[in-house]
Amino acid sequence: MDFGLTEEQRMVQDMARNFAEKEIAPYVDQDEENHYYRREILTKMGDLGLLGWSIPEEYGGNGMGWMEGVLALYEISKVHTSWRLAISGNCWGPAMTVNEYGTDEQKQKYIPGWVDGSSVGSFSITEPNTGSDVASMKTFAADKGDHWLLNGTKMWISGGHSCDVGLLYAVTEKGAGAKGISCFIVDYNNTPGITRIPILKKVGMWPAPTSELVFENAMIPKENLLGPLNKGFLICMWQLNNTRMGCATGSAALSAACLAGSVQYAQERTQFGKPIGKYQMIQQQIADMILEDEAAKLMVYHAAWLKDNKLPSQQATSAAKLMGCHAAVNGANMAMKIYGSYGYSTEYPCGRWLRDAKQFETLEGTSNMHNQIIANIELGYSPNR
């Protein structure tokens, strides 16, 4: 594993940083306050190729891989972590999964829109009574001969009320558990029987839409089954091993934002006649932040390197997500302390950092689930895919 970034990777990093500073940073406070999803940011990301990592160029991909993707997502998430979801929700989720499991027609029809940003993607797994135990989902797709009839409710779906086309996992064989789930491509704009209910009372991630999606006799074309019938659970786990890189990278970047802000504040704020950064207890707090921050970033690089080299990466991805989560939550908590009462003011970003950091303990597998994945692989109870 080579830690040195190539010239091309540095260019990607600079491009994403410039984009985030120019196109996202000016709106962060405004969009937080208004819980506003700025759709044009996705379009601009598509224009710049920021949604096309590890996607073949014939479908609009940018010809670059995981490492370049995490470098770009990191820069974006450092500025506003809500926007990390664009890469997971369009590229590493739907586009990559359709590229792996789709027919030629499905690839040609759907991937270019997710990659150029003209189509908002999503992936729907969670339900009101189904979270960690994915195999217990209830949304049912009945085979009606020439179409599927979808009934059920999905919950907490990122991008849900702005989504154009997304992936959805549903039961196709009742009572078969993980072996009775299939994956579908759902066209939200052209499918009657779908009600989207925005979840507005969220702790954080305010500019990133999250929704409840209700399906009542929604007709899904026969050809929108993705991959083999009843293999949806495996497809879902494959997809999560990719989209979790969005959480791992996003949380590591959030930790970096907390660290950078805290260092600057500690140098500028004086008490007892000295910058607070001169006091050993503040230095201890900064040092603690650096340890987790650096570990999180390197673990993301490691997982990206494994993926680029087509090596088993499930354990490394879960570990990176869990480490990133620790770094972000502890980093945001520490930043709030270092900023003192200003940290508690909404004029400073500490509140947003803390609210946004907490998401990582839950979504795409809770921390308990990731501890289990990591340990089960180590103990030989499950394969490191």
Ligand SMILES: Cc1cc2nc3c(=O)[nH]c(=O)nc-3n(C[C@H](O)[C@H](O)[C@H](O)COP(=O)(O)OP(=O)(O)OC[C@H]3O[C@@H](n4cnc5c(N)ncnc54)[C@H](O)[C@@H]3O)c2cc1C
């Ligand atoms: C902001 C946000 C965005 C999201 N976006 C999406 C999305 O785009 N698509 C999607 O499908 N879902 C999405 N989710 C849902 C998320 O993936 C689920 O919330 C998550 O999988 C956990 O499910 P749950 O909330 O039902 O918790 P539960 O599974 O009910 O867990 C509750 C608690 O019990 C613990 N627990 C459960 N089972 C065990 C066990 N066997 N051993 C030990 N502890 C256990 C958990 O760790 C947790 O602490 C999103 C959630 C949030 C908050």
